[in-house]
Amino acid sequence: MLLFWDIRKSLLSCFNYNFNCLLTAFLYLVVHVSVFCPPCCDLLVMLSGIYALFFFLTVLVTIAAMLCKSQIFILLKLFVFINTIVRECEPSITKNISMASLLIFFSPCCVIVTELEKHIPDLHVLITTPFHPAYVTAERIKRAKNLQLLLTAGIGSDHIDLKAAAAAGLTVAEVTGSNVVSVAEDELMRILILVRNFLPGYHQVINGEWNVAAIAYRAYDLEGKTVGTVGAGRIGKLLLQRLKPFNCNLLYHDRLKMDPELEKQTGAKFEEDLDSLLSKCDVVVINTPLTEKTRGMFDKERIAKMKKGVLIVNNARGAIMDTQAVVDACSSGQIGGYSGDVWNPQPAPKDHPWRYMPNQAMTPHISGTTIDGQVLLALKSLPPFFPLRYLHSISSLAECNSNR
Ligand SMILES: NC(=O)c1ccc[n+]([C@@H]2O[C@H](COP(=O)([O-])OP(=O)(O)OC[C@H]3O[C@@H](n4cnc5c(N)ncnc54)[C@H](O)[C@@H]3O)[C@@H](O)[C@H]2O)c1
Secondary structure: OHHHHHHHHHHHHHHHHHHHHHHHHHHHHHHHHHHHOOOHHHHHHHHHHHHHHHHHHHHHHHHHHHHHHHHHHHHHHHHHHHHHHHHHHHHHHOOOOHHHHHEOOOOOHHHHHHHHHHHHOOOOEEEEOOOOOOEEEHHHHOOOOOOOEEEOOOOOOHHHHHHHHHOOOOOEOOOOOHHHHHHHHHHHHHHHHHOOOOOOOOHHHHHHOOOOHHOOOOOOOEEEEEEEEEEOOOOHHHHHHHHHHOOOEEEEEOOOOOHHHHHHHHOEEOOHHHHHHHOOOOOOEEEEOOOOOOOOOOOOHHHHOOOEEEEEOOOOOOEEEOOOHHHHHHHOOOOOEEEEEEOOOOOOOOHHHHOOOOEEEOOOOOOOOOHHHHHHHHHHHHHOOOOOHHHHHHHHHHHHHHOO
């Protein structure tokens, strides 16, 4: 699979550089030889035919390789999770799983969901992603008589009915710590987008407008603002570290206090009481998992306790928010801006109200799916399967971009 990537790279560079050079040289040759040696024309026509055939084949293989690009990360994930099985599961589970019985459902669009329904009674292992989750309901678990392992390709297994999985004796595993940098960076970006009122300016450009005042009246500097993270685990801590140079007042709320050294390094202050943190923050970022306790944690009453015009970033899970309460608060101005990549449910239906509420900067579930995030996800688990040099060869941003 990685070899294929390299083939694609060399084909593209051949196409971009070598081919252009060769073509230019060839055209020079045709013109010069035809002028000075007319009988050679037939030979040149034949050579042109061979060259055109070569070119046509190159284009075909390049297109095929480009189409395969989207499959590469799916395959990377596959290897990550096979490794997870080997490392994290009891031998009693893994020894019964043959590769033939490992059916994978990464993207449950309607066709694949139908496939999932069809195959679920035969599955031993089911791999799903939080990005486009196949909701593993109690009903599906009940039908999956052979299921032994549920793997999540990412962080957060709330799309799985964990109680039903536990009752059925299933192991649920996920790749913790995998794409946390990608999510933390994305959160920083969203904070700036909201604080600087970036999106209306962008829309003005698209719409051929120019109205500085319409943007500036609600654009601020981040410096000096109070920013709080609800949940300071892996992602929350990375965010606090990244916010430190912006000279904000940093607060965090979590079930657990951070290591004093990290508290000192980031300057973040612990707030034991959530509502106390919320009443102080200009910007609130949500970084808790979706659990029984956090589901609907931000309802109408809690949002009302926040500062008027508060900016909220939520890349954790959509269901931590009360959907309608967010819409109402964005409309009334209680929430000054809401941004995130997680929805309830996913994929968000076309009529999801968050698509149409004012002052939102929402995206599909993309914060953890950068190229670097996916390569890192693989790097954390792949070494037993592949020499690292193959992966390093695709991790440079310039290289990835030049291959688009
Ligand atoms: N949008 C994405 O692409 C994406 C990617 C990765 C993770 N996530 C989401 O982000 C969440 C956090 O990821 P992480 O890697 O930082 O997880 P983590 O387990 O390292 O951190 C979660 C933190 O939340 C705290 N917490 C849990 N319940 C709490 C509660 N009721 N009140 C206060 N604090 C509570 C925990 O103590 C922990 O410190 C994941 O569970 C997942 O839902 C989203």
